[in-house]
Every structure is written in C-alpha cells, then in structure tokens.
Amino acid sequence: MSLKIVVLAKQVPDTHNVGKDAMKADGTVNRAALPAIFNPEDLNALEQALRLKDKNPGSTVTILTMGPGKAAEVIREGLYRGADNGYLLTDRAFAGADTLATSYAIHMAIKKIKDFDVIIGGRQAIDGDTAQVGPQVAEKLGIPQVTYAEDILSVENGKATVKRRLERGTEVVSVALPAVITVNGSAAPCRPRNAKLIQKYKYAKTITEKQEVINDYADLCNQRPYLNLQEWSVDDVQADRQFCGLSGSPTKVKNIESVVFQAKESKKLTAADNEIEELIKELMANHTIG
Amino acid sequence: MANFYKDNAGLRFQFSHPLMKKIVDLKERNYAEKDKYDYAALDFEDAIDNYDKVLEIIGEICGDIIAPNAESVDHDGPTVVNNRVVYARGTQENHDALTQAGLYGMSLPREYGGLNFSMVPYVMAAEIVSRADAGFANIWGLQDCAETIHEFGSKEIKEEYLPRINKGETCSMDLTEPDAGSDLQAVMLKATYNEADGWWYLNGVKRFITNGDAEIKLVLARSEEGTTDGRGLSYFVCDNHKDGAIKVRRIENKLGIKGSPTCELVFTNAKAKLVGNRRMGLIKYVMSLMNGARLGVGAQSVGLSQATYDEALAYAKDRRQFGKAIIEFPAVYEMLSIIKAKLEASRALLYETTRFVDIYKVYESIAEERALEKEEKAEGKEYQRLADAYTPLLKMFASEYANQNAYDCIQVHGGSGFMKDYTCERLYRDARILTIYEGTSQLQTVAAIRHVTTGTYLKQIEEYEQAEIASEYIGLRDRLKAMTGQYAAAVNTVAELKDNEALDFLARRLVEMAGHIIMGYLLIMDASRDEQFRESANVYVQFGQAEVEKHAKYIAEFEKDNLAYFRK
Numbered sequence: 001m002s003l004k005i006v007v008l009a010k011q012v013p014d015t016h017n018v019g020k021d022a023m024k025a026d027g028t029v030n031r032a033a034l035p036a037i038f039n040p041e042d043l044n045a046l047e048q049a050l051r052l053k054d055k056n057p058g059s060t061v062t063i064l065t066m067g068p069g070k071a072a073e074v075i076r077e078g079l080y081r082g083a084d085n086g087y088l089l090t091d092r093a094f095a096g097a098d099t100l101a102t103s104y105a106i107h108m109a110i111k112k113i114k115d116f117d118v119i120i121g122g123r124q125a126i127d128g129d130t131a132q133v134g135p136q137v138a139e140k141l142g143i144p145q146v147t148y149a150e151d152i153l154s155v156e157n158g159k160a161t162v163k164r165r166l167e168r169g170t171e172v173v174s175v176a177l178p179a180v181i182t183v184n185g186s187a188a189p190c191r192p193r194n195a196k197l198i199q200k201y202k203y204a205k206t207i208t209e210k211q212e213v214i215n216d217y218a219d220l221c222n223q224r225p226y227l228n229l230q231e232w233s234v235d236d237v238q239a240d241r242q243f244c245g246l247s248g249s250p251t252k253v254k255n256i257e258s259v260v261f262q263a264k265e266s267k268k269l270t271a272a273d274n275e276i277e278e279l280i281k282e283l284m285a286n287h288t289i290g
Numbered sequence: 291m292a293n294f295y296k297d298n299a300g301l302r303f304q305f306s307h308p309l310m311k312k313i314v315d316l317k318e319r320n321y322a323e324k325d326k327y328d329y330a331a332l333d334f335e336d337a338i339d340n341y342d343k344v345l346e347i348i349g350e351i352c353g354d355i356i357a358p359n360a361e362s363v364d365h366d367g368p369t370v371v372n373n374r375v376v377y378a379r380g381t382q383e384n385h386d387a388l389t390q391a392g393l394y395g396m397s398l399p400r401e402y403g404g405l406n407f408s409m410v411p412y413v414m415a416a417e418i419v420s421r422a423d424a425g426f427a428n429i430w431g432l433q434d435c436a437e438t439i440h441e442f443g444s445k446e447i448k449e450e451y452l453p454r455i456n457k458g459e460t461c462s463m464d465l466t467e468p469d470a471g472s473d474l475q476a477v478m479l480k481a482t483y484n485e486a487d488g489w490w491y492l493n494g495v496k497r498f499i500t501n502g503d504a505e506i507k508l509v510l511a512r513s514e515e516g517t518t519d520g521r522g523l524s525y526f527v528c529d530n531h532k533d534g535a536i537k538v539r540r541i542e543n544k545l546g547i548k549g550s551p552t553c554e555l556v557f558t559n560a561k562a563k564l565v566g567n568r569r570m571g572l573i574k575y576v577m578s579l580m581n582g583a584r585l586g587v588g589a590q591s592v593g594l595s596q597a598t599y600d601e602a603l604a605y606a607k608d609r610r611q612f613g614k615a616i617i618e619f620p621a622v623y624e625m626l627s628i629i630k631a632k633l634e635a636s637r638a639l640l641y642e643t644t645r646f647v648d649i650y651k652v653y654e655s656i657a658e659e660r661a662l663e664k665e666e667k668a669e670g671k672e673y674q675r676l677a678d679a680y681t682p683l684l685k686m687f688a689s690e691y692a693n694q695n696a697y698d699c700i701q702v703h704g705g706s707g708f709m710k711d712y713t714c715e716r717l718y719r720d721a722r723i724l725t726i727y728e729g730t731s732q733l734q735t736v737a738a739i740r741h742v743t744t745g746t747y748l749k750q751i752e753e754y755e756q757a758e759i760a761s762e763y764i765g766l767r768d769r770l771k772a773m774t775g776q777y778a779a780a781v782n783t784v785a786e787l788k789d790n791e792a793l794d795f796l797a798r799r800l801v802e803m804a805g806h807i808i809m810g811y812l813l814i815m816d817a818s819r820d821e822q823f824r825e826s827a828n829v830y831v832q833f834g835q836a837e838v839e840k841h842a843k844y845i846a847e848f849e850k851d852n853l854a855y856f857r858k
Contacts, residue, residue, distance in 0.1 A: 016291075192351055195344045195392040195405055199329035202343060217332065224328065 002058030003155060005049045006113060008106060008121030008134065009042040009063050009078060011071040015126045023256065036070065038077050041122025043190035045183040048152050049120050050082045050191065056155065060084040062116075064109055066094060066102060069208045075229050079201040080193035085226070087113070088206055091233040093244050099128070101248035103136030108237040110141060118160060119180045123148060131182070138180035145180040146173060150187045206231045292357070294418045295349025298596070300634065301414050303820055304641045305338050310410065313645060314338070316652040317408040327400045341411040347391050348415045356384045356422035363423060363549035364716050373537040375503035375551045384426050389458030394433050398440060402448065403456035409648040410641060413589045417640070420593025421600075424720040425547035427593065429501050431586045435461035435508050438579045439527060441654075442566040447527055451506055462504035463579060464496045464528075464555065471498070472733060474510065474572055475520040479557060481511035490526055492560040495539075500727075502553025503538050505530050508579070509562060510571050525571035526562035535560040546719030581678070583728040584685040585647060588640050591688035591724045594717060595633040598692070598699035601714050602626055605703050616702075625702055629695045631829040636688040638812035638823075639805075643680040650674035679746040682729075682737035687805050689724035690731060696721040732798075739797040742781055747804040748774070754811035760818040766831045770810045773835055776842040777803040783845055792850050799841040806834030 013022075013034035021033045046061075053059040063078035063086035065071050075086030089109050097105065110116065119138075124131035131147075138145035150165040153172070164171045165184045175181075203217050206229045210221065221227045234244055242248060269275045283289045295301060304310075314337045321337075323330040331337035359380030366378040377385070388394065397412045398404025420427035436455045440448060455461070470476040479494030492511055496502070507528040514522035530536050535558055542552040566575055606617035606626055616622045653662060653670030662670065696718040700707035707714045725731045741747050751774055759767060780803060784796050810831045817823035 192387055192391040193347050194390065195347060195396075196329040197392075198343050198347065199331075199340045199405075202339070217336070220332075 001056055001155070003052055003056050003060075003117045004115050005052055005059060005061045006110060006116050006119045007042070007046050007049045007061060007063050007078065007083065008119065008137070009046065009065045009074045010039045010122075010125045011036050011065065011067050011074045012039045012125050012127045013037075023258065036073065038074055039122055039125045039127075041124060041126075041183060041185050042074075043122070044185060044187040045120045045122045045181075046078060046081060046083065047188050047190040048149070048181070048183050049118075051188075052118070052152060052155060053082065062086060062113065064106065064113070065089065066097075066105055066109075068095075069206065069212075072206045072209060072229055072231075076201060076204055077193070079204060080198045081191055082194065082197065085230075087230045087232055089232050089237065090206075090208075091244075093234045093241055096246035096249060097244065098249035098251035099130050099132040099136060100250060101244055101246075103133050103140055104243045104248055105234075105237070105239055106133065107137050107140040108239045109232060110137065112232070112237045117177050118155070119178070120152075121180070121182050123182045123184050134180055134182035141178075141180070143178050143180060144175050145182070146175050147182045149181045149183045152181065201227070203227050204229050292353030293346065293349040294352040294357070294421055295345040295414075297349075297353075298418075299822055300637060301345070301417070302342065303816070303822070304410060304414065305341065306819065307641070307645065309645050309649070310338070313408050313410065313648045313652070316649070316656070317406065319656075323400060323406070330400060330406070340405075341407065341414075344393070344396075344405065344407070345411060345414060345418070348388075348393060348418055351384075351387050351391060351393075352418050352422035355387050356419065356426055359384055360423040360426070360549075360716070361713070363426065364720075365548075367548045368541060368551040370538050370541055373539070374532055375501075375538055375541065375553065377551070378549055381426060381429065381549050384423070385429065385458065385460070388430060392456060394430075394458060395436055395452070395456035396433070398436055398452060398455060402436075402440070402452035404436075404452075409585075409644045409651065413585065413640065413644045416586055416589035417593040417596070417637075420590040421596045422593075423549065424590055424594045424597075424717075424724075425549035427590050428547065428550040429460060431590070432461040432463070432501055432504065434579070434582045434586055435463055435506065437582055438463075438508060438575060439506075439565065441578065442525070442575050443527065447563055447565065451527060454506065459505040460501055461506045461508070462499055462501045463583075464499050464502070464507050464509040465576060466498045467495060468497050472730065474576065475523075476518075477510050477512060477523055477572070479509065479511045481509075481513040481524060481526060481562065483513070490562045490564060492526065492528060492557040492562050494557055496553075496555040496557070498542070499553045499555055500550055502541075502551060502555050503530065503532070503536075507536070508565070509557075510576055511562075513564075513568055513571075520572040521569055523571040523573075523576075524568045525565040525575040527565050528560055528562040534558065544723075546716070546722050548719075580728060581647075581681050584681050584734075585640075585643060587724055587728045588636075588643065588681075588684040588688045591685075591692035591721075592633065592637045592640050594692045594721055594724070595629070595636060595688070595695045598695040598714065598717050598721075599626075599629045599633050601712070601717065602629055602695075602699040602702040605706075605712075605714075609704075609706075622702060625698050627825065627829045628833060629698050631826040631833060632691040632695055634823060634826040635809035635813055635830045635834075636684070636691050638816055639680070639684050639809050640688060642808075642812055643677065643684045646673045646677040646680055650677055675746060676750065679738070679741035679750075682734035683741075683747075683801065683805050683808070685729065686725075686731045686734035686738065686801070687809070689721075692721045692724050735798045735801050736794075738801045738804075739793070742797070742800045742804055743785065743793075747808065748778060748781075751777075751804070751807055751811065754808070754815065757811075757815055758818070759814055762824075763814040763818060763827065766810070766814050766827060769831055769835055770807055770814070773803070773807050773810070773838045776838055777807060780842050780845040783848075787850055789850055791853060792848075795853060795856070796845055796848065799844060803838050803841050806838050810834050 013031050014037045024030045049061045053061050061083040063075045063083050065074045066089035072088050121134045135145050146162045148164045149162045151163040153161040158177050159174050161174045165186050204227045314334050318331050324332050363378045363380040369376050395404040396407045400406050416431055419430050439451055482491045509526045509528050512522050513524035537556045539554045539556050606622055609616045650670050650673040699714045703714050813827040813830050817827040
C-alpha cells in the first residue's frame with residue numbers, strides 16, 4: 001500500500017559545540033555563532049519515513065519545515081537522502097513562535113497538504129527540548145499520536161504498529177491512521193546522503209534563494225520542476241496572524257541564567273580493598289551504578 | 291563528526307590539476323548525458339562540484355562509521371558458518387552505509403547504474419576508505435571487477451552483472467591457488483564446456499581469495515585441456531548463489547587486514563560464463579585487472595600512510611616528556627616530517643599515475659563508440675605507456691612507504707605504540723600485506739625495470755625539468771637535475787655490464803633512483819601551485835638525494851663477480 005508521509009523537520013543550532021558566545025546578552029540564542037544543522041531526532045524520523053517508503057512502493061515522503069530562508073537546507077538534506085519534495089513555511093509573521101504558535105502554523109500547512117497518511121517528527125529539537133510540537137500538531141489536527149517511537153514495525157489496513165521506547169522497557173502499540181508519530185533518538189540512525197540524489201538535487205532552491213544568488217544554472221530550475229522548492233507564507237496556508245509568531249505565543253522568557261558547572265566535593269581514596277568496597281557500596285546505594 | 295575528505299586539503303588540490311579538464315571533458319563526452327540522467331554533470335565545473343560533494347559523503351561515512359568500526363572489525367573479523375562467510379558486524383555496517391549512499395560502481399557508466407566518475411575521484415575515495423580501514427578497503431575496492439567486466443564482457447554479461455554492483459553486490463577476483471601464487475601460469479582450476487546447455491562448469495580449489503564469498507566472481511580457470519601454461523587459461527564470470535557449488539572451506543587467520551575475509555574455496559560444478567575470448571584469460575584480462583588492482587593498492591597504501599601520519603602527529607603533540615611535547619625534539623619532528631614527505635610524495639605519484647590511467651582508459655572506451663582520430667590514438671597510446679610505467683613504480687613506493695611510515699608511527703609512540711591500546715599497532719599489521727599482494731615489490735621492479743632501460747622514466751623526467759615552477763624551487767630543481775645525471779650514469783653503467791643477472795640484481799636500485807627523482811619533481815610542481823606542499827618538497831628532495839647518492843655509489847662500485855658472494 002502506498003503511503004503519503006510527511007516528515008516534520010527543523011533546522012537547529014548545533015548545540016553539541018556550544019562556545020561562550022552561544023547566548024546573546026538578551027537571553028536569546030545567538031544563531032549566528034552556531035552552525036545550523038538538521039535536528040538530530042528529525043533525522044531519526046526521516047529514516048523511519050524512508051523505511052516505510054522502501055517497504056511500500058509508490059509512497060512519497062514530504063519534508064515540512066518552518067524557519068528563515070536558509071532552513072531550505074533541511075529540505076535539500078531530506079531530498080539527498082530519499083525524500084520526494086518539501087515545503088518551507090517562512091514568513092516574518094511566523095518569527096518568534098513558541099511551541100503553540102509553531103504547531104498552529106504547521107497544522108495549517110498540513111491541512112493545505114491535505115492528503116497524508118502519517119506524519120513523523122523527531123521527539124524534540126535540541127534547541128528548545130520541549131517535545132511539544134509533535135503532540136500539539138496531532139491535537140490540532142484531531143488525530144491520534146504515538147510518542148517515543150523507536151521503530152515503526154508495520155503499516156497495514158489503515159493501522160500502524162509502533163515500538164515505543166519507554167523509561168524501563170519497550171511497548172508495542174497500534175494506531176489508526178492518519179496519525180502523528182514522534183521518534184526517539186534511540187531509533188535507527190538516518191541513512192547517509194546518496195551520491196546520485198545529491199547530484200540531482202544540489203541546485204534545488206526556493207524562490208527567495210534564487211533571487212539571492214544568481215548562478216549559471218538558473219535556467220535549470222525551469223527545465224526541471226523538482227528543483228523548485230516551495231515556500232509558504234502565512235497567507236499561503238491561510239493562517240490567522242494572531243495565532244502566529246510572537247502574537248500567538250503565550251510563552252514568555254522571564255530570565256535566562258548561565259549555569260556554570262563546578263566540581264562538587266571530591267574524595268580521595270587509597271587503593272586499599274576496603275575503601276574501594278565502600279565506594280562501590282555507596283555508588284550502588286545512590287544508583288550511580290548497578 | 292569527522293570528515294576524511296574535507297579535513298585533507300591535499301585531496302581537493304588534485305582537482306585543480308591542469309589535466310583534469312581534459313580528463314573530465316573526455317569522460318563525460320562533452321556532457322552528452324546531461325539531459326538523459328538527472329544526476330549527470332552539466333559541464334566541467336559542475337562535474338568537479340559533483341566529485342566534491344560525493345567525496346564529502348564518503349569522507350563523512352569514513353569518519354563517522356568506518357574508522358570508528360575499524361578496531362572492532364579487526365578484533366572480531368569475519369567467520370565461516372556453514373561454508374559461508376559472515377562479515378564482522380562493523381564490516382556489514384560499513385558496507386550497508388556505502389551501498390545506501392550509492393558509492394559502489396563509482397566509475398561505471400550511468401547506463402549500468404554507475405556515477406561515471408573519472409578515475410581521480412574514484413581513487414581518492416579508495417584512499418579515504420583505506421585511511422579509515424585498510425582491510426575494509428579491499429571489500430569496497432573489489433568493485434574494480436566491474437571495470438573488467440565492463441571492459442571485456444559481452445553486452446549480455448554487462449547487462450546481467452553491472453547494474454547489480456551499485457545495488458551493493460560485492461565482487462571477488464579468484465586467481466590464486468595453492469600452487470599458483472605469483473606464478474599464475476600454473477593455475478589448475480578446471481573449466482569444462484557443456485555443449486548441451488551452453489554453460490561452462492568450474493571444478494577445483496582457489497586459495498587466498500579476498501572476499502571469496504562475494505556474489506559476483508571473476509575466475510581464472512584452465513579451459514584448454516592438456517595445456518600447462520598461461521595460454522590455456524580463460525576468464526569467467528560466475529554467480530555465487532551461495533548454494534553448494536562454491537563452498538568456503540576456511541578463511542585464513544592473518545597478521546593484518548583481518549576484517550577482509552581471505553578464503554579457500556572449493557568449486558564443484560559451478561556454472562560460469564566466459565568473459566571475452568578463450569585463452570586470453572591470463573595474458574590479457576588478468577594483466578589488465580592487475581594494473582587496476584595495483585593502482586588500488588597504491589591508493590590503499592597512501593590512505594594507510596595518511597592514517598599513520600594522523601596518529602603519529604596527534605600523539606607527538608599530546609605526549610609530554612622532559613617538560614615538553616615530544617614533537618618539539620628534533621629526533622621526533624624529523625620522523626614526523628619524513629612520514630609526511632613520504633606520504634605526500636606517494637600521493638603525488640598516485641594521482642599522476644591515475645591521470646595517465648584516466649586518459650588512456652577513456653580513449654579506449656571512446657574507441658568502442660567511434661574510430662579515434664590519429665592524434666587521439668597516439669595520445670592514448672602515449673598515456674598508456676606512461677600508465678604502464680608509473681603503476682609498478684607507484685605500487686612499490688607507496689606500499690613500501692606505508693610500511694616505513696607504520697614502523698615510524700609506532701616509534702613515535704614509544705612503548706605505548708607496542709600495546710594494543712593504540713591504533714598504530716593495527717596500522718603496522720595492516721600495512722604489511724601492501725608490499726606483497728597484487729604483485730610483490732620485487733615483481734613491481736621486474737615490471738618497472740624495462741621502463742628504466744627503454745628510457746620512459748628519463749624522458750618523462752626531462753619533461754618535468756621543462757615545467758614552469760616557482761622561483762623558490764629552482765634550487766631544488768638543480769638538485770633534481772644533478773640526481774638525474776647520477777641516474778642516467780647508473781643506467782649506463784649497468785647497461786655496459788651486459789649481464790642480465792646483474793641487471794636483475796641492480797634493478798631495484800635503478801627503479802628507486804627514478805622514483806625519487808620523479809616524486810621530487812611532482813612535489814616541486816605541486817608546491818609551485820600550492821604552498822601546502824612546501825615543507826614536503828624540501829624534505830623529500832633532501833631525503834631522495836641522499837638515497838640516489840647511495841644507489842649511485844653502490845652501482846658505480848659494483849662488479850659482476852661480486853654476485854658470487856650473494857648467490858650462496
């Protein structure tokens with residue numbers, strides 16, 4: 001059975017390599033100082049989508065992302081790995097959105113996409129770590145959701161069977177489609193970019209990008225429609241401005257604190273057996289080990 | 291998050307070589323496929339950009355997957371279960387990642403699912419994979435077999451086998467047997483033609499077969515009953531259905547490249563198809579395959595040398611003794627600079643050779659589509675001669691240097707390097723095979739010496755002499771000119787001995803002299819275009835000059851009668 005799969009993906013600052021200039025004085029993230037990457041768990045989500053596509057010939061994978069113009073890179077990275085197309089939600093009016101405004105915008109875009117069987121996203125993004133957008137999108141669309149998914153085992157007869165990774169074990173659930181599935185970082189890593197696809201899609205651009213950079217291959221986009229990446233504005237998805245961006249965001253950041261980790265009290269042990277045994281007991285008692 | 295392509299400026303530099311434009315234009319037939327395939331190159335700049343982007347993918351897979359897996363692959367190795375090879379977990383993971391990335395069949399034409407890349411980026415990929423894990427590089431590198439099938443197979447065979455390469459089926463070339471190693475004329479595995487069904491049937495034993503349980507096998511077998519030499523051998527392609535027809539009897543327990551399964555195989559009525567013409571197996575096809583394989587070992591050696599340099603450098607910067615990092619001691623930084631100079635010299639030779647191969651191969655394949663112009667024919671022939679001359683030189687030098695570098699790499703580590711805790715001990719073991727398989731260094735000398743006596747090397751050296759270089763390197767060029775004088779004199783001295791045994795005896799020294807001079811020139815030419823090679827150009831020419839001097843002295847003082855001391 002062929003499936004229409006939508007993958008929610010986000011471009012995030014690479015918080016693995018945070019330097020001292022990672023935050024601005026006003027407490028917001030200094031995105032210019034951090035390289036932008038494909039949110040790691042969204043890559044796990046993409047892999048699950050691509051596996052569904054492999055198993056169900058004729059399926060399509062659509063990347064949906066929201067962000068500034070350069071977030072189009074996320075769509076290209078998806079295309080290089082096997083996605084079929086993508087949409088970039090971009091508009092000044094979307095800027096400054098918290099999870100509520102984000103999920104509102106995304107659900108409006110999904111309504112515009114209209115035809116979908118399953119929506120897959122990463123559990124959470126490494127910049128905000130909220131894990132709220134996926135579930136909120138499901139609620140707004142009025143469809144079921146499965147969170148902490150580790151493996152989408154099968155999709156048959158309008159149902160998906162999904163293995164979830166929970167704190168102390170795994171659980172297999174089945175869900176009626178369409179549904180939203182958010183994928184855990186413990187799921188299979190995403191496949192590498194493909195040599196042919198990167199050659200095919202490397203000139204894929206949004207309208208804005210085409211206006212910014214004039215290259216020798218501008219004509220190509222006219223000859224090859226798949227190189228034109230769609231941008232959607234607030235009006236394109238018929239969103240209500242009051243629910244978008246800052247005005248649609250009830251979350252207000254009150255204060256940001258820079259936490260500096262300091263070494264806690266340390267103990268010095270000799271190599272004597274009894275002292276080592278004491279330490280082992282202590283660590284077992286506080287569940288550091290065992 | 292390492293990227294073995296992006297972190298190495300010496301690789302991308304190769305794309306700026308003046309010959310690249312010609313190579314790519316020819317390979318792409320002036321970009322004739324750009325409207326036929328959505329991933330075909332549009333023009334030269336676009337093709338180079340494609341190479342760059344695809345190598346970035348390989349660099350990432352090597353840095354993030356293959357290199358981190360190398361230790362466990364070396365430890366676990368492949369196993370034999372029910373006469374079948376099961377790869378180590380890491381090996382399978384490496385193979386799956388490269389398959390998903392579409393990196394098998396890189397040099398095959400697009401019509402067979404390949405990327406139609408020229409040899410330079412393909413060899414670069416081989417180098418990078420080998421830097422990550424030289425043992426795994428064999429499994430990946432056996433896609434070379436596809437080249438042989440493409441070159442010599444019938445249309446039917448090509449259509450049957452080639453599209454499977456890009457989908458991840460692996461290959462093996464089954465040549466050697468218990469009594470046929472360096473001397474392949476002694477191959478006994480029997481091929482019998484069955485008129486009734488039109489198939490050939492293979493029976494016998496093969497030994498030391500790398501990746502022997504591959505899906506697609508190229509097998510050298512005796513098709514002419516009653517013959518005993520190379521003229522009775524033909525070449526076959528054989529589908530390994532993993533049933534009883536081809537059994538893996540055992541895999542060898544090796545010193546190094548332990549992740550690469552080296553198999554003993556038993557063929558029992560294995561069905562096969564003839565590749566090309568009967569009796570041409572060894573004489574034509576294996577020789578051609580062998581040249582490709584030697585280029586491959588050159589790439590493997592340079593990749594491994596790069597790994598030794600990375601390990602040695604990191605340790606020397608990190609390790610402190612007597613109050614400072616050991617890299618600050620002349621005895622240590624000299625070792626490091628020599629490793630680097632040998633690495634960059636062999637890399638320069640690798641890509642020079644690859645460019646020669648690229649051009650003549652592309653003319654060969656154009657010749658199948660249309661008759662070549664007279665000049666094209668001449669040019670193709672000239673580059674083939676150069677490729678033939680440079681390939682054994684490359685194989686010998688790069689593999690010997692990889693070993694020397696692995697030795698020095700452990701030396702830089704001191705006592706720690708002798709322990710299993712550090713990567714350098716694996717590199718040392720992995721390097722050891724490089725001077726042996728696909729023709730020992732001694733056999734490379736046999737192949738190379740004729741280019742000493744016929745003057746191929748000298749003529750090419752004289753061409754390099756005319757090349758424009760930065761004024762900074764005129765001093766080094768003067769030294770290279772002096773070395774060339776010594777080389778020419780030594781060649782004459784040996785020729786005047788008029789003694790074949792003496793020539794064989796001194797061949798290695800003559801070939802090495804030529805090699806030092808050639809690599810010296812390549813480095814000063816590269817350094818003239820990019821200053822990243824300045825140090826190695828200086829270090830290498832100094833080193834090479836002393837080596838040339840040593841050989842010159844040895845040959846000048848040599849007397850034929852001396853051979854008697856060595857014979858016993």
